[in-house]
Amino acid sequence: MPDVVLSEFAGVDLPAVVDALLRIVFIVALMTVNALALIYLERKVLARFHQRVGPTRTGPFGILQSAADALKLMAKEDLRPTSADRWVFELAPYFAFVPIFLIFVPIPFTQTWIVRDLELGFLYVFGVLGLNLVGVVMAGWGSDNKYALLGAVRAAAQAISYELPMLMVSVGVVLIVASHLIADTGSAAGALNLNVIAGDQRTTPFFLLQPLGFVIFMVAALAELHRPPFDTPVAESEVVGGYFIEYSGIRWSFFFLAEYTALLLLVLIASVVFLGGWNFPFGADAGLGLQLVLTLLKASALIFVIFWSRAVMPRLRIDQLMAFSWKVLLPFSIFQVMANAIILAYNGADWIIGLTSLALLVLLAGLVYGRARLQAGEAARRLRLRPARPRMITASDVSGAGGGSGS
């Protein structure tokens, strides 16, 4: 197992402590650059969708815009409401940020560029991702603000609901990897290792074998990231700013950093698990540089899809959002796991798995589309049947309006 990251290039063996420090520095630098770049790119991409040009003033094409924003944030005063719970309020940003930071550990950027090759990497990702919620709930409660609390409760409910379908479709992928491993080596050891999962996709990336899994994973990732159309926890027209409404300056930027880092991480995981990561078209023979470019390209494509969905989708209501997870995504992800398990138990070929998954995906899409059509039709009929009729305003209306809507 390759234990060195940077020393491979330098060609020398560094002491373990120096090597570990170098890895941490590398990850921190990646996180910062990623956040700055994504903020700029999101504004540019979103602007193009809106037929605007986005930031142009700061530097050529406005690329220094996020650096300027970061400077402004650093210089801002760090405020704390007097009625806030001091320690909970001040520690919350770190509790939200550290788990996200820790998820970097098992991600294979290339075949050998991994902070640490964890045997249970996939499970580790989900275990640590859940801890992020602690910081969110702390921020929401510690701010002593009703909007912040509402945002935190929404975020918790949403994250717990959407983590389940995400876990289930991941189990579906792990089942396939385990069956391949058993066929190759006689034991399923390593099926939860993200690097092994990427290594299994030399010819067919898993989004071909598990189209339903890929779609559900991305939808759940949107919800975990509080991205439109699932951005109810931070919806500005409903809960103002969500759980970090009372934060400013450097603490607020920690939440922002956590959010954009989580975005990068989830698309990296999706690209490793479903799009083949470093392995898919060129395999292990390709150089480290090419593998890194492949992983990042796939991740960038997914990030673009996420920005795209922000530009074109309206926000879901909170009850629609919960119902969508529990009544649609979770049953379908369980069907997916059961279908995989049954096919693999009878030694079915990979293409059968792919076809079943595709059929399930078509069924899911048909259900959602049919339901939407039905509701749209009902709404249209209601509109036709009961047009708004002009009505005489009476004295009671006026007095009722004057007395407020207390009843």
Added chain:
Amino acid sequence: MTATEVVFYIIAFFMIAAGLGVVLFRNIVHAALALIMALAAVAGVYVILSVEFLALAQLVIYGAAVIMLVLFALMLTRSRERPQAVFGKNRPFAVAVAGGLLAAFIGGIVATEWTQPARDDIEPVPFQEIGDVLFSVWAVPFEVVSVVLLIALAGAILLSLPDDEEER
């Protein structure tokens, strides 16, 4: 003392401090946050004992469950509106019982001669063996546990439904 042992004692210290926090914090939300720390520290102890799988299961399952506890604590207590006694009248008695119990435990642990293997014989438990045993020897209990979980889920929903038909 090896590095693993040092890490173990640090984690144990955090675990006990967080446990005391659960019991002693007056604010129920602070207690719940301390509980999360304690559970994370227990997961750390599992890692030290080389059972990474259990540590991760602990984080995944307890993480979500305890967040729910915190939220319920928030919604149900409203400590600001109506202050109430945090600790009962029997506190000295309880401390005495807990202390006595602890003394008995430690006495028993120290007095017992454990048939402990030599330090080199302790090997990490391979995660794959756990899986093999869990789904072969313990398959029936595993299924029973999943049925229990399902029934608990249904029961929790039934219990927390509103009383009158209209609100359902």
Added chain:
Amino acid sequence: MPPLENVLVVSAILFSIGVMGVLTRRNAVAILMSVELMLNAVSINLVAFAVYGRIPFGNFTGIIFAFFVVVIAAAEVALALGVVVRLYRSRATVNVDEVNLLKW
């Protein structure tokens, strides 16, 4: 790895803290949290015995048992919270001292 006795002592301390919490706390949710502490202390014991006894005794049932404890604890939290919600609805309190209807 640390000696077996030290692991056992740490878990005994955690268990005693949990006992103290169950006996002193009056808030039903807080009592539930203390029970979680006790369950975790027991799990540490089970895992420690399993890991240290794997070579001499040839099995590691304790780890499986600890896994079941985690799962059952999740079910227990769900049910207990249901009960607490009912309690709050009928008595408007979660203080267990005020829930004394069956005492008379």
